[in-house]
Amino acid sequence: MTRGRRFPKHAVRNGAAALFAVLLYYSVPVGWMFELAAWPGRLAGVFIFFAGVAGLGWLIWRRIENYLRDPTAAGGQVDGLLLLVCIVGVVFALFYYRLQQLRPDQFVGLETRTDALYYTLVTLGTVGFGDVHAVGQVARIATMVQIVFDLVVLGTLLTIITTSVTGRIQAATRAAKEVSGGAPDTSQ
Numbered sequence: 001m002t003r004g005r006r007f008p009k010h011a012v013r014n015g016a017a018a019l020f021a022v023l024l025y026y027s028v029p030v031g032w033m034f035e036l037a038a039w040p041g042r043l044a045g046v047f048i049f050f051a052g053v054a055g056l057g058w059l060i061w062r063r064i065e066n067y068l069r070d071p072t073a074a075g076g077q078v079d080g081l082l083l084l085v086c087i088v089g090v091v092f093a094l095f096y097y098r099l100q101q102l103r104p105d106q107f108v109g110l111e112t113r114t115d116a117l118y119y120t121l122v123t124l125g126t127v128g129f130g131d132v133h134a135v136g137q138v139a140r141i142a143t144m145v146q147i148v149f150d151l152v153v154l155g156t157l158l159t160i161i162t163t164s165v166t167g168r169i170q171a172a173t174r175a176a177k178e179v180s181g182g183a184p185d186t187s188q
Contacts, residue, residue, distance in 0.1 A: 013059065014082050020055035021086035026113060030098050059083060081157050085124070088153075092146050093120040099139060106136035124150050 097116035100107050109132035110116055119132040123146055134140045 013062070016055065017059050017083045017086045020051075020059065021090045023051060023055070025090045025093060025117060028094055030094065030101070078157065078160055081153055081160070085153055088146075088149060089117075089120050089124060092123075092142070093117040095142060096120065096139070099142070103136060103138065106134065106139035108133055108135055120146070123147060126150070 093113070093116045096107070096110060096119055097113050100110045100116070107119070110119055115132055122129060122132070123143060126147075134143045
């Protein structure tokens, strides 16, 4: 077996998108106080941040190229949506984290970046365990915006998948009719 068959290209691209999104998320400079003693660590953080931005930018560019080559390909549309979810997930998580830093009365249970990412993913998954939750008006509004976004993306994803499956079933039915010469199905 070749490597391409063990690891489909779309799986590698989606994994890379998730990796770059997490690198970007944990390295974005939020609330820095520039102290000379901390420069080596901050320099590494800046490098990781730009690597994450460059990696996501490259993946976005590749998705746009793939889409322009074949706009009807369902796989490309799904990959594009998954990349969008990664990017928007990072943006919401950073917003929640920074909001909690600036206004600690907005959330219960949100203390770290991991808490913010967890809250974002739990909201995306429509799970809502309740251990981290919005209590302030700004946090609730931001969460409602994320929920609407999530519903639109999930609805679009289901539409793409349903359309793709329906199209394949119709194509297989047409091909079967062509092979049988259009004779009616008498097997029932």
